[in-house]
Amino acid sequence: MDVNDLLTEAYDRLPDLVAAAVDGLSPEQLRQPPAPGANxxxxxxxxxxxxxxxxxxxxxxxxxIWVTGDWARSFGLTADPDDTGFGYGPEQVATVRPENGQVLLDYHAAVVDRTRRYLRGLRxxxxxxxxxxxxxPPVTLGVRLVSLLDDDLQHAGQAAYVRGLVERG
Known part of the structure; x- marks a missing residue:
């Protein structure tokens, strides 16, 4: 297996994890913290x-992609390229209000498509x-790609867990 296939295989696991966390949830459930102050x-x-x-x-x-389309409006936000949610407190988490699950899936799909194209071109x-x-030490491209994936996988798992809490009320 070459590096492109390996990284693509790893990143291609995210869409199914994201879909499993989001599919079928109402807008209210997507916005509902499982406990006060939780994501x-x-x-x-x-x-x-x-x-x-x-x-x-x-x-x-x-x-x-966030700033090149109309994504921010669908989340009740502005298209600030520096806003990734890092360091958000509970009040800020509550400002992220996706219209529905499909907008989350569509934005994620657009990002994943670009990531795949990027990974295919790597040597x-x-x-x-x-x-x-x-x-x-300074961060290499390989380390950065693994860090991005690690962060995404952790949050996808958290989203699945929160979904279970929300569904159980």
């Missing part, structure tokens, strides 16, 4: 998608390229 399914899926969109856009040197030597000098 919602809608916020978790929006956040993991924003993280991937922000990170891959940065690697490509392109604008984020093994690309993974050693330093992409961030702000860390010691």
């Amino acid at each position: 919602t399914v809608g916020w978790l899926v929006w956040h993991l998608t924003r993280i991937q969109d922000h990170g891959v856009a940065d690697l490509l040197g392109e604008e984020q 093994p030597a690309d993974l050693d390229r330093v992409v961030d000098l702000n860390w010691d």
Whole structure:
């Protein structure tokens, strides 16, 4: 298996995890915290998608999908490219109000499509390229891609767990 296939296989697991967390939930359930101050399914899926969109856009040197379309309106937000949800408190989590599950799935699908195209073009030597000098040791492309995936997988699992809590009331 080459690096493109390996990374694509790993990232391609996310859409099914996201769909399992979101499918069939009402807008109210997507916005419902399972306990006061907890994250919602809608916020978790929006956040993991924003993280991937922000990170891959940065690697490509392109604008984020979030700001190139009308996505923000569908979430009750503005199209701020710096807003990924990092550091949000409960009041800010509550401002992420997806219209429905489909908008979460559609935004995620658009981000995943671009990520797939990016991964297909990588060569093994690309993974050693330093992409961030702000860390010691500096962050390589390979490490950044694994970090993005790790963050997304954790949030997808959290979204599935929160879904179960919300459905059980």
